Amino acid sequence: MDMDDLKDRGLVLLGCGKMGSAMLEGWLAGALEPHHVWVRDPKPSDWLQGLDGLHLNQSLPDAPAMVLVAVKPQMMDDALPELRALGNGKTVFLSVAAGTAIAKYEALLGDATPVIRAMPNTPAAVGRGITALVANAKGAPSLPLAEKLLQAVGQTVRLDSEDQMDAVTAVSGSxxxxxxxxxxxxxxxxxxxxxxxxxxxxxxxxxxxxxxxxxxxxxxxxxxxxxxxxxxxxxxxxxxxxxxxxxxxxxxxxxxxxxxxxxxxxx
Missing domain, CATH: 1.10.3730.10 (ProC C-terminal domain-like)
Structure with a gap:
């Protein structure tokens, strides 16, 4: 999977609050165009509503290349089950939800799901963010694409294990x-x-x-x-x-x- 595949098949943002918007703003400054992106958010901002070509709260593609999960951790159990049909190994789930482990996604979406867990921070809005990433075995081949995507809004680092993510969240995320x-x-x-x-x-x-x-x-x-x-x-x-x-x-x-x-x- 590469950036062209992402553009052809689409990127879905599940939730687009402050962090999702910060990242989307960075991507739209160079890597992507609004028509490449689908956003599911119950309370979209005026900025989102004003993006010409953005697929806002519309039907999703059958097999998007990637789903960026940016909902609050407390909303995960309600938000993910409706996307279970995408947990077939063709769609990569990239999570920026604090405190939500890879195992949670595998339990809700199926073991075949490629999952990459990431922790960005809000300076992504001005291209000065830093994002730490770690993936399950099926998500590992898509790490280079995730890094390339996230480098549009700043630096990236790969973690040795998911156990490091709580400390990363506390240092750079917060x-x-x-x-x-x-x-x-x-x-x-x-x-x-x-x-x-x-x-x-x-x-x-x-x-x-x-x-x-x-x-x-x-x-x-x-x-x-x-x-x-x-x-x-x-x-x-x-x-x-x-x-x-x-x-x-x-x-x-x-x-x-x-x-x-x-x-x-x-x-």
Whole structure:
């Protein structure tokens, strides 16, 4: 299966909320056109309704090349059974639903179903996402196509085992929300020091965005970058003494809570 096969047979999005829309927006920027895509969503956004050529809540192809499952895990039992007829080995199921194991798909769709489980994140909307993938034996041959599709919205990594997915979910899947909250907190702290709210937010957003870009592209590890910008007895050192007293443990507990919830959702 290749990209031409995907275009010929169709891509189905089961659910198109924030994550599904973020990914679809990236794909439509280059890899696909609206008429290649079928979307099943009970409450489609105005943006979806405005995409000329998109098959929105229409009858599905008999054997689409791929079904992207982007519904909430709690809705899985209701959403998948209607697609059981597609669990015949011809259609690949690519799941981005947090906490939903490959075994769940095999139980609902049949053991012959090729399943690829993926965990993207919301920066996919601006082409800066990162997606981790793992597949069952029947889905493994389609991993290159899944990677090519997902690389339209950012980087991809393959996991050694599905057991790693809960940690990935907690770090990169949920991680953007942690960073957004850091921006909020940094801006609020700037306001507390007398800055105008708009200025404080602009400084916080640019600082976090710029530092992230530098960390991603520098040959130095983040620890060395931190040392490089920290002058002895300077302002950065004074701030870091406060931050580093609590942040490492706080982040460990944050990621652990998210990973534990991912594991709970599999039950």
């Amino acid at each position: 991680g953007p929300a942690y960073v957004f909250h850091m921006i909020e907190c940094l801006a609020q702290a700037g306001e507390a020091q007398g800055l105008d709210a708009e200025l404080a937010l602009a400084l916080a957003k640019a600082t976090v965005g710029g530092a992230g870009h530098l960390a991603e592209n520098s040959p130095k590890d983040p620890g060395q970058l931190r040392v490089d910008v920290t002058s002895p007895n300077g302002t950065t050192e004074a701030g870091l003494k406060v931050l580093m007293a609590d942040l490492p443990d706080l982040v460990k507990r944050t990621v652990a809570a998210a990973a534990d919830r991912s594991r709970e959702l599999k039950g």
